[in-house]
Amino acid sequence: MFFPGTLSCLFLVRPAPPAQLSVRRGLRPSASSSLLGRTWRRPVPRGIDMKAHYRTAVVQTSREPLDIAVGFAASGLFDTTMVHETAGEWSLAGGVAAEVMVDATSIRCTRDGVTRVEPWSGDPLTAVRKFLADLPIHDWTAYGWCAFELSHAIAGMVVQEGTLLHLVIPETELRLAGSRVYLRSLESDALTAAENAVARIAAESTPTDLPTVPADLEIGADDYRRRVASLVADIRAGKLQKAILSREIPVAAEIDFPASYHKGRLENTPARSFLFDMGGLRCFGFSPETVVEVSPDGRVSSQPLAGTRALTGDPQLDQKLRDDLLADPKELHEHAISVKVAVDELIGPCEPESVVVQEYMSIKERGSVQHLASRVVGQLPEGASCWDAFAAVFPAVTASGVPKRPAYQAISRYEPNRRGPYAGAVLKVGEDGAMDAALVLRSVYAQSGRTWLRAGAGIVERSTPDRELEETREKLRCVTASLVACADRAGTAASRTDAVRTVAHD
Numbered sequence: 001m002f003f004p005g006t007l008s009c010l011f012l013v014r015p016a017p018p019a020q021l022s023v024r025r026g027l028r029p030s031a032s033s034s035l036l037g038r039t040w041r042r043p044v045p046r047g048i049d050m051k052a053h054y055r056t057a058v059v060q061t062s063r064e065p066l067d068i069a070v071g072f073a074a075s076g077l078f079d080t081t082m083v084h085e086t087a088g089e090w091s092l093a094g095g096v097a098a099e100v101m102v103d104a105t106s107i108r109c110t111r112d113g114v115t116r117v118e119p120w121s122g123d124p125l126t127a128v129r130k131f132l133a134d135l136p137i138h139d140w141t142a143y144g145w146c147a148f149e150l151s152h153a154i155a156g157m158v159v160q161e162g163t164l165l166h167l168v169i170p171e172t173e174l175r176l177a178g179s180r181v182y183l184r185s186l187e188s189d190a191l192t193a194a195e196n197a198v199a200r201i202a203a204e205s206t207p208t209d210l211p212t213v214p215a216d217l218e219i220g221a222d223d224y225r226r227r228v229a230s231l232v233a234d235i236r237a238g239k240l241q242k243a244i245l246s247r248e249i250p251v252a253a254e255i256d257f258p259a260s261y262h263k264g265r266l267e268n269t270p271a272r273s274f275l276f277d278m279g280g281l282r283c284f285g286f287s288p289e290t291v292v293e294v295s296p297d298g299r300v301s302s303q304p305l306a307g308t309r310a311l312t313g314d315p316q317l318d319q320k321l322r323d324d325l326l327a328d329p330k331e332l333h334e335h336a337i338s339v340k341v342a343v344d345e346l347i348g349p350c351e352p353e354s355v356v357v358q359e360y361m362s363i364k365e366r367g368s369v370q371h372l373a374s375r376v377v378g379q380l381p382e383g384a385s386c387w388d389a390f391a392a393v394f395p396a397v398t399a400s401g402v403p404k405r406p407a408y409q410a411i412s413r414y415e416p417n418r419r420g421p422y423a424g425a426v427l428k429v430g431e432d433g434a435m436d437a438a439l440v441l442r443s444v445y446a447q448s449g450r451t452w453l454r455a456g457a458g459i460v461e462r463s464t465p466d467r468e469l470e471e472t473r474e475k476l477r478c479v480t481a482s483l484v485a486c487a488d489r490a491g492t493a494a495s496r497t498d499a500v501r502t503v504a505h506d
Helices: 020-026 065-074 123-131 150-155 188-202 221-236 257-266 316-329 329-347 385-395 402-414 465-480
Strands: 032-035 038-041 055-061 081-086 089-094 098-102 106-111 116-118 142-147 165-169 173-179 180-185 242-251 273-280 281-287 291-294 297-300 305-310 356-366 369-379 427-429 434-441 443-448 450-459 500-506
Touching: 020 098, 032 116, 055 188, 065 089, 065 173, 065 188, 065 257, 065 273, 065 443, 081 142, 081 427, 089 142, 098 123, 116 305, 123 150, 123 165, 123 369, 123 385, 142 273, 150 402, 173 188, 180 188, 221 242, 221 465, 242 305, 242 329, 242 402, 242 465, 257 281, 257 443, 273 427, 273 434, 281 329, 281 465, 291 356, 291 385, 297 329, 297 402, 305 329, 305 443, 305 465, 329 356, 369 465, 385 434, 450 465
Parallel strands: none
Antiparallel strands: 032 038, 055 180, 055 500, 081 089, 081 273, 089 173, 098 106, 098 165, 106 116, 142 165, 142 427, 173 180, 242 450, 273 281, 281 443, 291 297, 291 434, 297 369, 305 369, 356 369, 427 434, 443 450
């Protein structure tokens, strides 16, 4: 498991031979070791675990997990960071112990300080699986993201230049559950630094009334209407049934990503939330749905959301909009075909008789919008991998279209820019076979000096340009109110000195 489930695990310390002790400190064992200035040699005994092990600690804190997560991301301890929230539990990753990146032509793997770049052919996920399977780290968890265009590679289509997938196995991790912070690191100094960072964050106040940055949602509105009309014509001509057409909104000023994520998380009700800084790409978002979830025992779940109305905060108006959503033939048709595709896709990697629609057309509130939501579940057969389920359903049908390949072609035809992380996935993958792939929507992006937003709408035969444009506005409002301008975020130390307390070390 990622972290010990009980504290008793943390207090169990057994004597170990020198090779094993070096592994537990995150070092690679060797046949030659230095002890008290003397060098001695010995054979590495058979059966010794040659994998690096994490050192662990637990601290108690009175601060909210969101405050600790944001403070850790903003601490500057690591160049590479990821905050990942799942059902009220927060995971934080910092630093790079191993890394894999896939682009249009090659796969770049780094482990043990050595980087290898090789071309890939066929399915790029095959090389990713092999890299993860061979990791010399015990109980690893990988964090990262994949681009929408990874779907083109999986489908055997021509792929544009740019990163398709980026995963890291972190040097240091934190898991926040209630008032406890579970820490682990491959390096003892990094573990101590992380503990100190938690203590410092716990003693700081959270800034309020931060200045925000505006975003003009009318940029490109007329062009979007024209593109919707053209796509509707293609659908009526029988080229496809549905495609999600998106538009991009530039943000002129530089924003504070951790502070913006903090503000936005307080105003949203996501299925997942995330904040990351990886390889020059910064992103935070509030995912309305998961592409796929896989448990260690092979239970698979996918959550298609399609059909949207605004969520205003006025109970009477919101109920009226909900009733309108549930009675709209266009929205019901759009949702129904998305659920059918999800079922068909999961039948491939799962035991066919295990695939069922567990939830159908319920209402999920997600920030400034409400959606029709369903859940499809299944069971992987013995020997199958979470990557089999991922490859079968990625990208989410609710962010691509029906059928998928013609939808990819329509998206490439009518969207001027590569999507990148938009409509891709934020990934968390465990050595135990678990996977969580959250759909990247309701997000903010920054790279190479440019910051932008992006949102889309599902276009079907009954679509009208004005309504689809309004739907993109409704979705963009999930994040536009939380764009915090860059400023000095150094908090004022609180007077309490007992905000954080070390509980245990291993």
